[in-house]
Amino acid sequence: MSDEARERELERGLxxxxxHPVRPEFKSALRERxxxxxxxxxxxxxxxxxxxxxxxxxxxxxxxxxxxxxAAACIAAALWLSKPAPRHWQVLPGSSATLVRVNGDALAIxxxxxxxxxxxxxxxxxxxxxxxxxxxxxxxxxxxxxxARVDFAAxxxxxxxDPYTLSSSGLALRVVTGPGFHGHEMRVRSxxxxxxxxxxxxxxxxxxxxxxxxxxxxxxxxxxKDTGEKPLEAGKQCWFPKDGSALGWGDAHEAHVAPVRExxxxxxxxxxx
Numbered sequence: 001m002s003d004e005a006r007e008r009e010l011e012r013g014l015x016x017x018x019x020h021p022v023r024p025e026f027k028s029a030l031r032e033r034x035x036x037x038x039x040x041x042x043x044x045x046x047x048x049x050x051x052x053x054x055x056x057x058x059x060x061x062x063x064x065x066x067x068x069x070x071a072a073a074c075i076a077a078a079l080w081l082s083k084p085a086p087r088h089w090q091v092l093p094g095s096s097a098t099l100v101r102v103n104g105d106a107l108a109i110x111x112x113x114x115x116x117x118x119x120x121x122x123x124x125x126x127x128x129x130x131x132x133x134x135x136x137x138x139x140x141x142x143x144x145x146x147x148a149r150v151d152f153a154a155x156x157x158x159x160x161x162d163p164y165t166l167s168s169s170g171l172a173l174r175v176v177t178g179p180g181f182h183g184h185e186m187r188v189r190s191x192x193x194x195x196x197x198x199x200x201x202x203x204x205x206x207x208x209x210x211x212x213x214x215x216x217x218x219x220x221x222x223x224x225k226d227t228g229e230k231p232l233e234a235g236k237q238c239w240f241p242k243d244g245s246a247l248g249w250g251d252a253h254e255a256h257v258a259p260v261r262e263x264x265x266x267x268x269x270x271x272x273x
Contacts (some may be wrong), residue, residue, distance in 0.1 A: 047221030054158050088163075089119035094266045097146065123161055124151045124168070132261075133266060137182035141267035143259060145171045168204050172256075176201040176264045177218070178271050193240045196221040196229060199234055201264050203256045211240040214252035216260045222247075 025176065053075040091100075091112040100107050102118040102125050107117075109132075119134070121123060126149035135141040144150060148170030152161035166173075175188065177199045186197040190204050193211045200218025213222060214237040221229040222238050224247065232238050237256070239248035 002085050010258075014040060029197060039056050066258070080215045081232075087116055089116045090135055090270075091115055092133035092135055092141060092263075092266050092270055094131075094262070097127040097132040097144075098126075098129030100132055101126045101128065120252055123154075124149060133177070133263060135267055135270060138178045139184060140175060140177045140186065141262045141263055141270075142166075142176075143174040147171055148173060169206070170207060172261050173201075173204045174260045175204075176260065176267050178267060190245075191240070191242070194223045196223065200233075200234075201260050203260050205253075207255050210242045212253065212256060213238045213240070214256040214260075216252070216257045216264070 014239070040269070042206075091109070095109060097109050100109060100115050102122050103114065104124070105118070107118065125132075125134070125144070127144040127146055130146055133141065134144075135139065149169070149249055150165040150173065151169070151233045153165035153167070154160075154162060157163045161266045164184060164186045165263050166186070167179060168188060173188070175186075176198070177186070177197065180218075181199055182258050184198075187193075188195040188197065188204065190206060193204070193213060195202070195213065197220055200220055201216040202218075203214045203216070205214070213220070215232045215234050217234050219234070220232040222232050223229045224240060226244075227247070230238075230247075235252050236249050237252045239250070241248070
């Protein structure tokens with residue numbers, strides 16, 4: 001017999017089965033369970049927009065991390081915008097200039113922080129009324145006498161300037177490299193004289209008849225357009241005649257290296273840990 005035929009046979013026999021009466025105690029227990037169960041957990045109709053309080057609280061906690069994250073981002077942005085500009089340049093003690101011109105704009109020597117910030121993107125700097133001592137990080141220090149000027153080479157097409165390529169004009173330029181200069185190179189040009197510096201202390205003095213380069217310490221490679229590089233040892237000087245005649249060599253002039261010694265002492269004190 002198939003399953004379907006068997007099910008039909010059972011259905012035809014159900015009416016003939018005897019009906020057993022339900023016990024009174026079962027009915028009473030069922031009624032009590034129904035009444036007490038309904039009283040302990042009554043059904044409440046809730047509109048779609050009236051969710052229970054615990055559901056609202058749970059969903060409300062979901063946006064709190066996002067609010068905290070947004071607040072932290074705002075604080076970080078405010079701190080970044082308000083942080084001071086990096087102090088690459090600083091005015092050293094012993095500067096006697098009354099005015100400093102950065103890109104032609106005059107700044108009083110007392111405004112040392114403004115001078116340092118302005119030099120971060122400077123194309124030129126000059127001193128008036130006295131000498132100006134500056135240091136670039138712990139890389140090097142320079143001194144400009146009154147009327148002297150340094151121009152910084154343009155740095156590619158970015159609009160910035162290269163602090164390691166200087167052009168000197170005016171009376172003189174004194175340079176001392178610092179403890180952080182190792183691994184760097186500096187190029188200094190003054191008229192026909194080109195200096196390749198890898199770590200030293202020297203002076204460039206522009207005289208009426210030529211340029212005198214005096215080395216105090218280290219070693220410099222000197223070059224003129226018509227010559228290859230030649231080394232300048234410490235305690236020596238090289239003379240670049242303006243008429244283009246042969247270079248002259250000799251001992252460093254004390255009057256030229258004495259200001260370099262003073263600059264070196266001031267810079268070392270500034271860089272001292």
